[in-house]
Amino acid sequence: MKVSASDDDPVSAQYEAYPYPARDPAEESRRLVTGSPSRLLEIRHYLFAGGPLPQNFRALMAGGGTGDGTVMLAQQLADAGRNDAEVVYLDLSRASRATCEARVQRRGLTNVSFHSGAIEDLAGLDLGTFDYIDCCGVLHHLCDPAAGLRSLADALKPLGGLGVMVYGRFGRSGVYELQGALRGLGKGMDLPARVQLAKSLLPALPKTNLFVRNPILGDHKRSDAELVDLLLHERDIAYSVPELAAMTATVGLEIAAWIEPLRYDPATYLPPNLHDRLEGMSQLERAELAEQLAGNLKTHTLYLSLRTRTVAESRTTAVPTWVEWDGTAVAAMLRREGALAGGFDGLPLRLDVPARAAAFAELCDGRRSLAEIETALQERFRDLPLPRLRSEIAVCLRVFGGVNRLLLLEQP
Ligand SMILES: C[S@@+](CC[C@H](N)C(=O)[O-])C[C@H]1O[C@@H](n2cnc3c(N)ncnc32)[C@H](O)[C@@H]1O
Structure with a gap:
């Protein structure tokens, strides 16, 4: 089985042509894009029991793209005065890397090093080991996501952890049907032509179309890169909670937290008279039920660790x-x-x-x-x-x- 991406891989070519997400480095002077995973506070709370990050903290941004996570974490580390910390960027796409480099330069950050390569080849890249690895929106595009996750887990220091985001199965209802339709309609066309095709099809879709009926999917309206990522992707799969948990378990990783925790708690959605039905359920069963009930988890963000009990507790000193x-x-x-x-x-x-x-x-x-x-x-x-x-x-x-x-x- 092919487990590593190369220059002739369609996913690699896609991100070379449409770096994701579309970002203008000039905007760095106006705002910092933030989010989960990888906010500094989240890494401390979910993976280091609220304590300080280790000395000489090293973070890997695996599939860093145009740099949202890289820029955020590097800026937050700099703001926290963590001059000992290093952020290591890795991506297949040279075009994406160029955007991230320009953003980092624009901010005057000096704590990021840049590398081009594949997650699956990490062991041979000689990048060292890491206290934290961010892999946001990447695993679901790999030929073998479990192999990719294993490669990342192998690069963790013993106390280290991961912040991961992958697509959620139910929240993306309609996406795969529309991807299939666009694949059929666009056969033989190049990617820019398929973008135009999608743009002319979208407003004409019948209102019964599953994608049209899913109101939470709007990324494609932001830019061509986002449209390609959502509707014309060369390879993407989505996970339900148990599917994702099974993959993390095969790699020997513990789930520290699902983000946002309340969205993975079925009590958020159930009427009080049914709360007693939750008694005796494991955390995982609860998360599975929450996903089934909510239906709007289009992505899953989670923190993973090689250890148990990494989440901060409500001690009096906290x-x-x-x-x-x-x-x-x-x-x-x-x-x-x-x-x-x-x-x-x-x-x-x-x-x-x-x-x-x-x-x-x-x-x-x-x-x-x-x-x-x-x-x-x-x-x-x-x-x-x-x-x-x-x-x-x-x-x-x-x-x-x-x-x-x-x-x-x-x-x-
Ligand atoms: C959807 S983008 C996510 C970018 C970034 N992590 C974010 O959340 O904004 C996926 C990125 O993963 C990169 N990628 C895909 N397969 C990869 C692989 N096997 N190794 C390294 N990077 C990969 C792509 O080039 C692309 O930049």
């Missing part, structure tokens, strides 16, 4: 830290709405929070520990019994952590 949210703004929203209001991929959600959640949110300033927050709340709500206060704090951590916005860090 410092709850907002991820790109501000405690004051969260508190204002909770007071206004009486719940955490938002949604994921077409599904609006109103998440119930305890009475003292707004006060808790304001106290989470990235400096106070849980013990200090508890003391401050006790002083403010003197009549509230301590067990009640503690259970409210636990619910706050579950809800805000469940949407991946409040993570726990341990100070060094």
Whole structure:
């Protein structure tokens, strides 16, 4: 079986012609693209129990593309003053690498090294071993994704972990049928001609078409590169939760977390009178059920480790830290709405929070520990019994952590 991509591989040629995602390096002066996996806070919370990253931290961006993850992590490491840390970029596509290099240069970052090559050939590339490996949107394009994942796991240091994103089976309903139709219609045409073909077909699709009926798929509207990636890809497969879990298990990796955790909790979708049906279910069974119920998980992002128990726990010393949210703004929203209001991929959600959640949110300033927050709340709500206060704090951590916005860090 062919397990390694080469220059004549259609996937390789595709990313040479349409680097993904389409990015203009000039935009680096205006904004930093952020997301999961690979935010620095997430790596610490999910893979290093909230503790500091190891000395001389080394991260591999495997299939780094045009550089969203690379630029984010390199910038966050630089902002954190981690001058000892190194980000290693690897991709088959030279065109994608050129864009990433330009973005990194634009920001004046000096902590990234660039390499061209295939994930499957990692062992022979002499890049060393890594504390963290990002592989976002890549494994599902390989000839043999399990072999690719194994190659990455083999390059981890013993305490290291991975942040992975692969396509989700149910959330992409309609994609594969439309890919098939476009393959048939575009037979014999080159890729740019097939892009034009897709553009003329899309507005004319019958409203009963499964892709048209899936409202959460809109990437193709952003750029030609995104359209190619979604609808004209040379090789892509999607995973259900159990399929993905089976692949990670064969490689000997533990699942530390599914992102966002709350989306993989069936209680998010079930009416309260059915919650007792969840008793006795394993984490994996719960995640499988959540995926079946939600139907809108078009990707799966997860953190994987060679170890167990890598996720930060709610110790009294832990410092709850907002991820790109501000405690004051969260508190204002909770007071206004009486719940955490938002949604994921077409599904609006109103998440119930305890009475003292707004006060808790304001106290989470990235400096106070849980013990200090508890003391401050006790002083403010003197009549509230301590067990009640503690259970409210636990619910706050579950809800805000469940949407991946409040993570726990341990100070060094
Ligand atoms: C969908 S893009 C994802 C890019 C980036 N990780 C992101 O999330 O923005 C997939 C990338 O994987 C690269 N790729 C595909 N197969 C690869 C392989 N076998 N080894 C290394 N890179 C590969 C492609 O060239 C492309 O840049």
